[in-house]
Amino acid sequence: MQSARRPDPTAIIIFGGSGDLAWRKLIPALFDLYLDAWLPEQFAIIGVDIKDLSRTKYHEHLHDGVKKFGRHRKVTAKAWKEFAGHVSYRKMDFTEGGGYKDLTGQLTKFGEEWKTDVCGVFYMAVPPRFIEPIARQLKAHKLATPEKHARIIIEKPFGHDFASACKLNNLLSDCFDERSIFRIDHYLGKETVQNIMAFRFANALFEPIWNRRYIDHVQITVSEEVGVEHRGGYYEGAGALRDMVQNHLLQLLCLVAMEPPVRFTADEVRNRKVDVLHAIRHYRRDQVHEYAVRGQYGPGWIEGKKVKGYREESEVARDSGTETFAALKLFVDNWRWQDVPFYLRTGKRLQEKLSVIAIQFRPVPHQAFPVEAVEDWQPNKLIIAVQPQKGIRLQFQVKRPGLKMILNTADMLFSYTDAYEHEPPESYETLLLDVMLGDATLFMRRDQIEAAWKVVDPVLRVWDNTTPPDFPDYVAGRWGPEEAEALIARDGHSWVSMAMRESKVANDGKDD
Ligand code: BG6
16 A cells, blocks of 8 residues: 555564465565565565474475465576575474574564664464464563564454454553554455555545445455365354454455545544444344355365365364355445445355455436337446456446347446556565555554454354254355345345356346
């Protein structure tokens, strides 16, 4: 989000440095930033973890990740060698003071070598149980004080429910200044997600009609083809609502529904987003079944390959009641959105990977055309394709060429791939750079996290206490349980299952 400037000299300490996140996301992102000359000239990356690894072995492991997941496909040996020269590894027990003392010494050494203050970025890429000991040790060793320009990055899951999130926030407030805490939601770093704000607030065209008077409803779909992969252990305790809705989907909703900020500063933007979260109607226990649907995938077929059901995945209970699909109908109770439904759905092992926001406009107030002209007529729809296709599509009506007046739906398309030559940066590149620059606009503030948990808490309480008798209730490779279709069909709509092109199957939805 920041203007073009390189960060000050920085040392990035990755707790969980030998883990999956560092391998797949963090180091590839840092290397890509390095190749594009976004890292400061003086920087160091220290991976710390419990494993015993030599520096050479660590470099080999990271190099492999960079080749697989980096944005710059061709990595020259020279560039990697130069970058790796800044990367070291330390075996460390996160709970013991000794390692932190060494880290303090190391940071002081950097300061002396670089002849300047060093900004310390502490990335907690660790399971939740390690957050408290690390935070306490960082505090005890005065490693992360604002005077030291320290930044602490916390990954999700950020708590398990409202109460645990508050507890975690209290712990962090006790150890660090709120301005130093960067709670990551990687969706906020996605190029297309950032573009929602540009699209809404840098164009005069849409904002005047962006409200209940012109918009009938909003749909947010984040579907995945993949199953739980190797994360069964984590997912069993999470489920789709905690894993995706509480964070990513609610953040997308905030971007669609927020008021224009006065300025693009971290607090102004986050104030407007938290207003949305506060305005979302909370359900009572007895309303949950009416507004929320859960599902779990059984065995099925994806791209011609047979895939397991959720209950057969490793580290998953054979009678698991964890949902791998969630759909919600929400209302934002304020002047702009009163009575406009926001339908959210997300799930694993669905028909295709698709993140899409559909804004369905209301029909014209008066239809003057003859009946035969409007057989195919549809109200306007705006589709924001977040991934894998990236772009914006506006559907509107045109006259079909010919002697008769017949209306047809046509598209106006903006596609990132057609418009821009280069791949946009990965979200972790954007977010890591923002942390180094101290810009928290795209990060979650304490009140946002807590307000988001408050929205899903009533649903969690009902779902956690009852195992649905019909699980698994959707076949892998389809669009989720039938109940999710019914949730939206009751209001006369159907889910939008395509972005910039036709869906893989003929879309039988009325709205499409
Ligand atoms: C993560 C979830 O936050 O987001 C995963 O924990 C999910 O379960 C992932 O697969 C999806 O991210 P993306 O960027 O691939 O849409």
